[in-house]
Amino acid sequence: MLTPIFDKVSPRPFLKWAGGKSQLIQQYLPYFPKSFKTYYEPFLGGGAIFFHLLPAQAVLTDINLELINTYRCLRDNVEELIALLEVHQMNHSQDYYYKVRSLIDGTEIEKAARVIYLNKTCFNGLYRENLQGQFNVPIGRYKNPKICSSALLYSVSAVLQSAQIEVRPFEAVLEFAKTPNNFVYFDPPYYPLSQTSNFTAYSRNAFSEHDQIRLRDIVGELAHRNVKVMLSNSDSPFIRQLYRDFNIYTISATRSINSKASNRGKISEILVTTYKN
Numbered sequence: 001m002l003t004p005i006f007d008k009v010s011p012r013p014f015l016k017w018a019g020g021k022s023q024l025i026q027q028y029l030p031y032f033p034k035s036f037k038t039y040y041e042p043f044l045g046g047g048a049i050f051f052h053l054l055p056a057q058a059v060l061t062d063i064n065l066e067l068i069n070t071y072r073c074l075r076d077n078v079e080e081l082i083a084l085l086e087v088h089q090m091n092h093s094q095d096y097y098y099k100v101r102s103l104i105d106g107t108e109i110e111k112a113a114r115v116i117y118l119n120k121t122c123f124n125g126l127y128r129e130n131l132q133g134q135f136n137v138p139i140g141r142y143k144n145p146k147i148c149s150s151a152l153l154y155s156v157s158a159v160l161q162s163a164q165i166e167v168r169p170f171e172a173v174l175e176f177a178k179t180p181n182n183f184v185y186f187d188p189p190y191y192p193l194s195q196t197s198n199f200t201a202y203s204r205n206a207f208s209e210h211d212q213i214r215l216r217d218i219v220g221e222l223a224h225r226n227v228k229v230m231l232s233n234s235d236s237p238f239i240r241q242l243y244r245d246f247n248i249y250t251i252s253a254t255r256s257i258n259s260k261a262s263n264r265g266k267i268s269e270i271l272v273t274t275y276k277n
């Protein structure tokens with residue numbers, strides 16, 4: 001791939017994603033394993049931990065088809081993607097946003113460009129689908145949103161070159177991470193602290209208590225294989241009970257507990273590891 005001459009930028013998440021981990025990395029630093037072979041991230045989202053670790057070998061998966069298609073296009077076809085984003089940048093307006101949001105068909109690159117365009121211009125940078133699987137977030141209030149950061153997209157594309165990127169439910173990690181000394185980081189949709197905070201329940205891919213239990217069983221199986229596992233979740237009695245056989249650390253996070261900015265505050269979350277450094 002020919003990389004044009006730009007000011008070099010470090011790779012970092014190129015999408016805003018609910019539950020993004022960029023703010024927590026400093027607190028996670030003491031807990032990352034000192035060494036590992038392949039890195040697996042089964043709830044990829046914005047990929048903050050991948051972009052921090054920049055492992056030589058990675059398997060990145062998520063159940064969200066649009067998200068994974070975007071990563072794959074960025075890896076395989078960054079120039080064409082940037083060209084389409086420049087068109088979106090030029091045409092951006094309220095009418096244009098809703099026109100693009102209503103589109104369903106298109107090539108994989110066109111869909112990837114739409115995901116990035118809508119993510120940069122929608123309200124709060126959220127990805128949310130209605131029960132029919134259509135992206136349904138209204139336009140955000142940005143004066144001049146930067147839709148296409150070519151330097152960043154090139155640097156992300158470069159670090160994705162050696163990654164395997166697939167649409168998979170989290171259980172598939174058992175097929176991938178089979179040998180000792182690999183590292184899996186799980187960042188599932190969090191177990192809700194209260195009924196009202198459970199916004200994941202309204203999307204198509206609601207993550208139930210049953211899913212949390214299956215995930216814990218998978219963590220157990222990976223630990224049994226001597227794969228190193230780290231997992232983030234909410235600080236709730238249910239989650240502490242689920243992971244009582246592993247190491248549990250308390251992390252301090254700033255999170256909006258509901259959509260009102262006035263309700264942003266410090267809450268604790270937990271980090272689980274199956275190993276000690």
Ligand SMILES: C[S@@+](CC[C@H](N)C(=O)[O-])C[C@H]1O[C@@H](n2cnc3c(N)ncnc32)[C@H](O)[C@@H]1O
Pocket residue numbers: 017018019020021022042043044045046047048049061062063064067168169170171187188189190205207
């Ligand atoms: C909390 S986000 C991950 C955030 C990410 N660590 C970051 O820094 O942006 C959870 C992700 O899990 C994915 N997901 C939800 N249910 C899943 C499932 N059953 N299997 C795999 N991925 C799933 C969602 O599509 C979402 O991208």
